[in-house]
Amino acid sequence: MSLDQRYPFPQVFLVDEGGSQRQSVSPPNLIPCWSFPPTQEAMRSRGKSRTCMGVSPSLAMVVLMLFLLVFAALGFEAWQILNIQKKLKDVEKVEHEPVTEFGAPLKQIGLYKPESIEEEKKDRCAAHVIGRIEKEPYQKTLRWEPKAGQAFTSGAVAYRIEDGALQVNESGVYQIYSRVELIFGRCLPSSSFEHTVFVRRAGQASPLTLMMAHRSGFCPQQSAHSWTTENYLGGALQLKKFDRVYVNVSHPGYLSHSHYGNFFGLYKI
Known part of the structure; x- marks a missing residue:
């Protein structure tokens, strides 16, 4: 076996008890063993x-x-x-700066600050009155209840108790409406009635008719018996300051006792 001469072997010396040095012994043919630490x-x-x-x-x-x-x-x-x-x-x-005329928000149609119903009624020219039962003999010019139920008056409109008129204190265009309900105890084919809305104006002696309806032919073609009929009038009309608006019925004794079947009102547009 050949040995690698690059790795010299240590010399071995033998020493006797007398301390004399002996000749060196040639190194045996041994393979060197190197100890390495475990890799792991x-x-x-x-x-x-x-x-x-x-x-x-x-x-x-x-x-x-x-x-x-x-x-x-x-x-x-x-x-x-x-x-x-x-x-x-x-x-x-x-501090909030005061809003000037040019800085103030513009009021637009349909955009408004919501207010209570009572405040709105006070500012708006409007009235709605309902029918009432007459204790005195019936008159063609009807009288109304101005405060009972849903009835009210507001703004520049007033109800005249003495003659049943709605008086407007501001000129303008007003929507006027009226409904009457009549009960005929013996309704005949010839039965008929008239329903009229008119105005009395200062400086004019005779009243001015605003709306009128003539109803006939509402009874059946049979023997006479009880029958209920009604009529409604409504329209936008020009009124002047201090005009008084009335409702006439040709047969006031036939009016029903329904408060909400008979009503009259107006409001400024």
């Missing part, structure tokens, strides 16, 4: 030296960066909240 153990020890509590430094650094990002985000949010609170306090301290 070295790697483990090296790995342990690079860890802290079993966590690699790179992973610890990533976790640390995440925590820093979270705290930075929380700090930014807190800063924004403080700024918003400061701005709100500044706004509260600012």
Whole structure:
């Protein structure tokens, strides 16, 4: 077996008790044995030296960066909240400037500040009166209930108790309406009635008819028996200041006792 001459072998000397040196003995033909530490153990020890509590430094650094990002985000949010609170306090301290004619919002059709029903009634020229039962002999010019139930008057409109008129105290175009309900105890084919809305105006002696209806032929062609009929008038008309509007019925004794079947009203457009 040939040996590698690059690796010299140690010289072996034999010493006797007398301390005399003997001749060196030629090295035997031995194969050198080198002892190396186990590879796995070295790697483990090296790995342990690079860890802290079993966590690699790179992973610890990533976790640390995440925590820093979270705290930075929380700090930014807190800063924004403080700024918003400061701005709100500044706004509260600012005094509102008076609205000038040019700075005031313009009123548009359909856009208005909602108001209570009572305030709206007080400002608007309108009236609605309902039928009432007459204790005195019936008159062709009807009398009404101005406050019972849904009846009311508001604005520049007043009800005249003495003659049953609705008086308007502002000139303009008004929507006027009237409904009457009659009960004929013996309704015949020849039965008929008239329903009229008219106005009395200052400076004119005779009344002015505004609307009129003549109803006939509403009874069946059989023997006479009880029958109920009605009529409605309505329209937009021009009225002048202090005009008084009335309702006439040709047969007031046939009016039904229904308060809501007979009514009269107007409102300014």
